[in-house]
Amino acid sequence: xxxEEIEVKFIIDDLQALRQRIIALGARLKTPRTxxxxxxxxxxxxxxxxxxxxxxxxxxxxxxxxxxxxxxxxEQDFKVRREYEVEVSDFAQTRAIFEQLGFVxxxxxxxxxxxxxxxxxxxxxxEMPFGPFLEIEGSRQTIRTITTELGLDFQSRLTASYGExxxxxxxxxxxSMTDMTFxxxxxxxxxxxxxxxx
Numbered sequence: 001x002x003x004e005e006i007e008v009k010f011i012i013d014d015l016q017a018l019r020q021r022i023i024a025l026g027a028r029l030k031t032p033r034t035x036x037x038x039x040x041x042x043x044x045x046x047x048x049x050x051x052x053x054x055x056x057x058x059x060x061x062x063x064x065x066x067x068x069x070x071x072x073x074x075e076q077d078f079k080v081r082r083e084y085e086v087e088v089s090d091f092a093q094t095r096a097i098f099e100q101l102g103f104v105x106x107x108x109x110x111x112x113x114x115x116x117x118x119x120x121x122x123x124x125x126x127e128m129p130f131g132p133f134l135e136i137e138g139s140r141q142t143i144r145t146i147t148t149e150l151g152l153d154f155q156s157r158l159t160a161s162y163g164e165x166x167x168x169x170x171x172x173x174x175x176s177m178t179d180m181t182f183x184x185x186x187x188x189x190x191x192x193x194x195x196x197x198x
Contacts, residue, residue, distance in 0.1 A: 003082075003083055004071065004080060004081075004082060004083070005068070005079075005080070005081045005082070005083040005137060006078050006079070006080050006137065006138065006139065006140060006143065007078065007079050007135055007136060007137040007143070008077075008078055008079065008135070008136055008143055008147075008154075008157040008158065008159060009079075009133050009134065009135050009157065009158040009159070009160070010133065010134045010135075010147075010152055010156060010157060010158065011131065011132075011133060011156075011158070011192045011193065011197070012125075012131075012132040012133055012134050015125060015127070015132040018125070018134060018150065019114075019125060021150050021151065022116055022118070022123055022125075022150065023116075025118055025146075025149055025150070026118065027116035027117065027118035027123055028116060028117050028118070029114070029115075029116055030115040030116060030117045030122070031061070031113070031114065031115040032114060033112050033113070033114040033125075033127075034060045034061055034112065034113055034114070035060065035110070035111075035112055036058055036059070036060040036110065036111050036112070036113055037058070037059045037060075037108070037110055038056055038057070038058045038059075038107075038108065038109050038110070038111075039056065039057045039058075039095065039105050039107070039108050040054060040055065040056050040105070040106050040107040040108075040109075040163065041055045041056070041057070041098050041103040041104065041105060041106060042055065042103065042104065042106045043102065043103060043104070044102070044104055046106070049106070051069070051070075052069070052070045053067070053068060053069045053070070054066070054067065054068040054069075054081075054161070054163075055067050055098075055103065056068075057088075057091065057094055057095055057098070059091045060113070062087050063087065063088045063089065063090065063091040063094065064085060064086070064087055064088070065085070065086050065087075065088050065094060066083065066084070066085045067083070067084045067085075068081040068082065068083050068084075069081065069082050070082070076159075077140070077157075077159075078140060078143065078159065079159040079160075079161075107163055107166075107178070107179065107180070108179040108180070108181065109128075109129075109162060109163075109166070109179065109180035109181070110129060110180065110181050110182055111126050111127060111128050111129075111162075111180075112126070112127040113125065113126050113127075118146060119138070119142050119145070119146070120138055120139060120142055121136055121137060121138025121139070121142045121143065121146055122135075122136070122137045122138065123135075123136055123146065124136070124137065128162060128165075128180065129180050129181055129182045129184060129185035130165075130166075130169055130180070130185050130188075130190040130192065131190060131192050133158075134150075134152075158197050158198060159198065160197055160198055162180065165192075165195070165197055166180050168195045168196060168197055169190055169192075169195050171195075172194060172195045172196070173188070173190065175188075
């Protein structure tokens with residue numbers, strides 16, 4: 001089953017203070033802080049990347065296979081994708097199937113995520129190896145409303161994916177790493193505001 005995913009991201013300087021503001025809104029905790037291990041797949045010639053598509057296998061409390069593709073109309077204010085998602089029973093076997101079909105792992109990334117629900121939206125606190133982010137997924141108007149209620153500036157939103165943010169960080173700091181893991185960033189201090197993110 002597919003649905004239209006509409007979202008924006010914000011760089012967060014004080015994760016705990018923002019978490020308290022989310023709770024004060026009356027948002028309900030849906031999923032407590034959970035570790036995620038994600039693997040992105042593509043063809044050897046990166047056909048999916050060229051088409052701005054994503055094929056991802058994620059392991060957290062479940063094993064989830066996700067495919068995302070652009071919608072026919074481009075938007076400047078929000079990141080909008082068509083998303084197909086299904087739970088799978090075996091992470092290793094699903095990875096093996098993709099590799100047998102000719103797909104190759106192109107990016108591994110880790111994060112911790114805490115999920116809240118509010119109105120018809122999800123508010124996500126993401127701890128990435130290079131810093132914390134807030135993601136809001138919902139209708140366009142609800143995203144704007146929540147942004148205001150949390151005291152955030154909508155003009156500072158990001159529509160880039162974490163993969164694109166990672167590429168910008170590597171370019172800014174001249175890093176040659178290929179994976180977004182906590183070990184890779186453990187000794188690095190990254191100023192996200194200096195990375196020309198969009």
